[in-house]
Amino acid sequence: MRELLPDQVAVKFLQYFFKEFTKNKSLFTSVHIARKRLEHFNNRFPNATWLPTLCIRESALDTRFTWNELRNSMIKLPPRILKLLAGLLIGGVIIVSLSLIGQSCPEKPIFSFQFRQQIWKRLFPKKCLAYRSGLPTQRESLYGDSTTWARIRREVDQRIQEMQPKFKLKYTEHETEPPGSGTGITMLLNGQLDFAQSSRHITDKESYQARQNGFDIREIPVAINAIAVAVHPNLDVTGLTISQLKAIYTGKITKWSEVGGPNLAITPYSRKKEAGGTVNYFVVAILEGEEFGKNVQFTYNTTEAIRKVANDPGGIYYASAADIVPQCTIKSLPLETMIRLLRLIRSLLFPQVSVRKTTTTR
Structure with a gap:
């Protein structure tokens, strides 16, 4: 599993998965049940259920893969190798929470506040809603068009309809232009949409164009995108x-x-x-x-x-x-x-290979 899951969701998925898999249920069945049991996370982490993904070669689809078959096919490894694998497993567990731990060396903290801020700004742009003031209430509200929003559109629309049953939504695409934030904002400025999802901020030029058209355009940050x-x-x-x-x-x-x-x-x-x-x-x-x-x-x-x-x-x-x-x-x-991050983990697991002297506090 290589998805960008929150730690608590990833841990729960693995717990649910191995609980089913060790009962000798198939790999696919175990994944399906584990994903189903993540549904209670959807309120806090939308789409948590679809993030865990199973990748398997076509050649492996001919046989049913179960826990008993895995145990019977395991190669007996020498104790020394088993210890090494145990160390690697511990390293894999550590990686889940290391992003929250500061580097102990005071000379150059890898996960300093400034470093986190820099990475946050580079890798996590805000996703916004751009809209015209005074949305209509007597007809369907037309919206679009950030492609990033597609992954959560169904869940968000459903929640809006549950909370505001009279507020009707209709997703609208441009007839010729490719989908995207820029296309959606352009449609908003041209009166073709009532609001648009965007994975970037509104530009000064777009704000000026809206005023020229006789209305204000505003943005509301609603989510973080990576x-x-x-x-x-x-x-x-x-x-x-x-x-x-x-x-x-x-x-x-x-x-x-x-x-x-x-x-x-x-x-x-x-x-x-x-x-x-x-x-x-x-x-x-x-x-x-x-x-x-x-x-x-x-x-x-x-x-x-x-x-x-x-x-x-x-x-x-x-x-x-x-x-x-x-x-x-x-x-x-x-x-x-x-x-x-991997270098930090390596230095923690194998401090003897470090090229500089360090002081360890126990």
């Missing part, structure tokens, strides 16, 4: 720094061998900047205002991009974590934040 990077599942690259990601999308790095990978050309994929708020945020926060390189190939939407990366050994794409992480045909690539 960006994830996807590559081909067979790509042998441990991760990227933010600087390397920027260099790839500005055309300065063109081969994976330049970042520790194979001698393979990089194909960066992206949606067009004017269409989506996620793209707009990526340009501002990651590219720091620079233009996309000539090597970037633009796609109509995230679905198309994921298909291309799944069939392109050198492909790379970024999007909302909710769209990237659960996919089985691609894999999420760690950025520098996760690399730093």
Whole structure:
């Protein structure tokens, strides 16, 4: 399971899963039951039930995989190897909560408040609702169009209808333009929508255009969105720094061998900047205002991009974590934040390999 789940949800999922799996129920049945039992988390963590995803090779679908079969097929390992595996398991448990623990070394705290703020701003742009003041109450309210919102649209709409039965909602797409925050805000300004979901802030130009049209446009932050990077599942690259990601999308790095990978050309994929708020945020926060390189190939939407990366050994794409992480045909690539976290875990588990002297307080 490699999804970005809250710790308490992930722990409960594993408890529910192993409770069923150790009763000799099939792998798929155990996952299904465990996900079903996460439904009570939906009020606090919308869509918690669909985040745990099971990825399995087609060749494994011919046989029923159960706990008893797993135990019978286990290889007897020497005690020394078992101790090593136990250490790795402890390391895997530690990773769940280490993001909340500060580095003990006073010289350069990895998880300092300033560091968290910087990463929060880079990786977690706000998702907003942009709307015109004075929404109509006597007809259906038209709304759209951030693609990131698609994952939670059904649950949110259902909750709104339960709380305000007379408030009718109708999702509306543009007839020709690709879906995205920019498209939705443009439709709002043109009177085609009553409110729009956006994964970026309203620009000064858009606010001015609204006033020119005789109304005010406002935004309400309602959720936090994370960006994830996807590559081909067979790509042998441990991760990227933010600087390397920027260099790839500005055309300065063109081969994976330049970042520790194979001698393979990089194909960066992206949606067009004017269409989506996620793209707009990526340009501002990651590219720091620079233009996309000539090597970037633009796609109509995230679905198309994921298909291309799944069939392109050198492909790379970024999007909302909710769209990237659960996919089985691609894999999420760690950025520098996760690399730093893994280094911290390694230093805690294997302090004897540290290249500098440290003082340990017991």
